[in-house]
Amino acid sequence: MKQYPLFIDIDVAQQKKFNQNAYGDFFISKRSPEEQRLIAVLSDGLGSGIKANILANMTATMILKFIAAERNIAKSAEIVMNSLPICQVRKISYATFSVVDCSENGTVKIVEEGNPEFLHIRNGKVIPSEPKIVVSKKFPTRSMRTYTIQLEAEDRLIFCSDGVTQAGLGGSLFKLGWRRDGLVKFVEDKIEVLPDISCRQLAQDIVAEAQTKEPERKAKDDISCMVLHMRKPRNLLVFTGPPYYADRDAEYAHLFINYNGKKAICGGTTANLVSRELGLPITTEMFVKGHLPAYSYMTGVDLITEGILTLTKAIEYLEDAPEQIPDDAAGKLVNLFLDSDYITFMVGAKVNQAHFDPDLPLELEIRKNVVKRMEKILTQKYVKQVNLRFI
């Protein structure tokens, strides 16, 4: 099976300033699989509400497009810094920005202007980084910090707007705000307890914690946090359908069970052949959930479901993206997909003639078509890397 490089996971969490209808901070990101590159920008607009949102949106979008087109991030940021307007009264930028340009080999270029300094976490501790300061020739009071760092597996980068570090500012408990030190301690403690915490969860926890520092939990400024995590990829192998040549059953059963990652089987015949070839028993539950047969268990396999009906239902859940994914076989399969980065489908090309019995009350799609639809939605809507292998 193909060996995958590290996966760049990124997520953001935000809290609006109290009584505002729009977020004054703006986050935008872009992945380009061809270049194996991820660019993300976090921008804090001057003031709050819709005006700040527009300023931040404009700034972030401009920077993103510029950097995506240019290879040299520092040069791009300098040009953007020189061209963005400054508030004539306050003599500061209309919006701050933190840009991160990450490639799959772990080389990261960062440019920050106006936002608090980012955190680089390795082995549960924040490690320092040396910036190169670039002063704007056009606006001498303006400068930006640029960094080039090499990330290792499991490193995290945390960016935030000043709503996080200044949380609680002016209040009785945190006169100077939560400050970067407070954030560092919180993050280090959190990662010590939950070393595998997801980007989404960590970002949400930081924003929530910042909000608790505010008197009456009313955010005095927009609070935003962006977390980037360079992690080992989460792999999933889905075996569905018996191999076209029955004499290869044993070979594929062994390939399946020895896979490095999570494993799922979709299909009764497929489950039986794995069980038979490897001598592992299957236990099947006796209930119907959501009009689907129940799931089954086998040692070493994360999920066993029925085939076509479940796969079709799973596609429906992926398309509709309900708030609460139903707890049936298809729902469990969808959760496995959402928690994985690289998904391989081993699709048996053997067709079950009984599925074309004219007495069947409903039409069953051909497995190949179902899997292709699955691939499309997983790659396009959920940005997963999917690999189809027909056997």
Next chain:
Amino acid sequence: MENDKVKIQICMGTTCFVMGAAKLQELEKYLPPQFRGKVEISAQPCLNVCQDSGYLKAPFVKINDELIDGATVGKILEKLEEIIV
């Protein structure tokens, strides 16, 4: 004492499920009192029958390894009466 419960295996594969196995899962409810405790009902991911069954119809159920085709609650109870004398 040997476990001499009658083994009833209901196929939960795609074809069987769609043709009625879903309803057969409620078999326990329909068991008359004299059969309760004498049968062991379980589900199987697939009994591998539908593809080569010729003219036999799904859903398939195995009672002590004997195959019942076009299984209904009635047919199963009939068979049970033969075995549990």
